[in-house]
Amino acid sequence: MKKLIAGVVLGVSLTAMAHGAGDPQAGEQNAAVCAGCHGQAGQKPIMGSYPKLSGLGEKYLYNQLVAIQTGDRAIAEMTGILDGKSEQELRDLAAYFDDQEMPLSQANPDLIEQGAALYRGGNMASGVPACAGCHSPQGKGNEPGGYPRLSGQNAEYISKQLKAYRGGERATGSNAAIMMDVAAKLTDAEIEAVANYVSGLH
Known part of the structure; x- marks a missing residue:
């Protein structure tokens, strides 16, 4: 016993x-x-x-x-x-x-194609890597690497954080340098599109 x-x-x-x-x-x-x-x-x-x-x-x-x-x-x-x-x-x-379930948000269908292209393939012309490389193809993140889940997150919040990385207001954390470098190469339109895409990604 x-x-x-x-x-x-x-x-x-x-x-x-x-x-x-x-x-x-x-x-x-x-x-x-x-x-x-x-x-x-x-x-x-x-x-x-x-x-x-x-x-x-x-x-x-x-x-x-x-x-x-x-x-x-x-x-x-x-x-x-x-x-x-x-x-x-x-x-x-x-x-x-x-431990809690992440509910999906409703993505704007007009921005899905552009957002999907950025998330899965990046933008070779401007040097933006694919988000899927760190956050996984399904947007579920990478726990050992400390990369958060993006799937289902509010698009407005994602957009706000990418702009904060781009502007240098968010500069702390082990992965901050990577995110600041990526965000610096994103346009406002690209940020809106990829934020929208991940909000409904499943």
């Missing part, structure tokens, strides 16, 4: 390690305050300029929470929200939101 219990504990521990160090159930208890802006389970923000948090990737979410808490990523609406949260509480929040 002791061997069986030890085996179960080890299995649970290995599963937790594989998915990160956060506890989704513990995170849910601290997520109520987030619903005011990001919606229940981080799925339906009250404004299109706010991100959906559901299913973005635990590593990415944790890194962003830390950056916001330390002030490295300044977001006026988040001022004070994460004050006093421990590392474990941030990990738990990240695990909780990553």
Whole structure:
């Protein structure tokens, strides 16, 4: 019996390690305050300029929470929200939101063709790489690399972030240099098209 219990504990521990160090159930208890802006389970923000948090990737979410808490990523609406949260509480929040389903948005059909071409093939003429290379062909992101899921994210939020990377306002994080370089080569029309495309990508 002791061997069986030890085996179960080890299995649970290995599963937790594989998915990160956060506890989704513990995170849910601290997520109520987030619903005011990001919606229940981080799925339906009250404004299109706010991100959906559901299913973005635990590593990415944790890194962003830390950056916001330390002030490295300044977001006026988040001022004070994460004050006093421990590392474990941030990990738990990240695990909780990553555990939720990401609902798709409705893409504008007029922009899908241009957006798809950029997302899947980039723009060779201007040196823009394909988004799919880092964020996966289905837009599900790359958890080990810390690249977030884009599929289903609000187009307005994606557009806002690409412009922030392009303008240098968003310059923190392990992948920020890559995103700043990519965004610097995108036109406003390309940003609108690719943001629209990923919002309905599935």
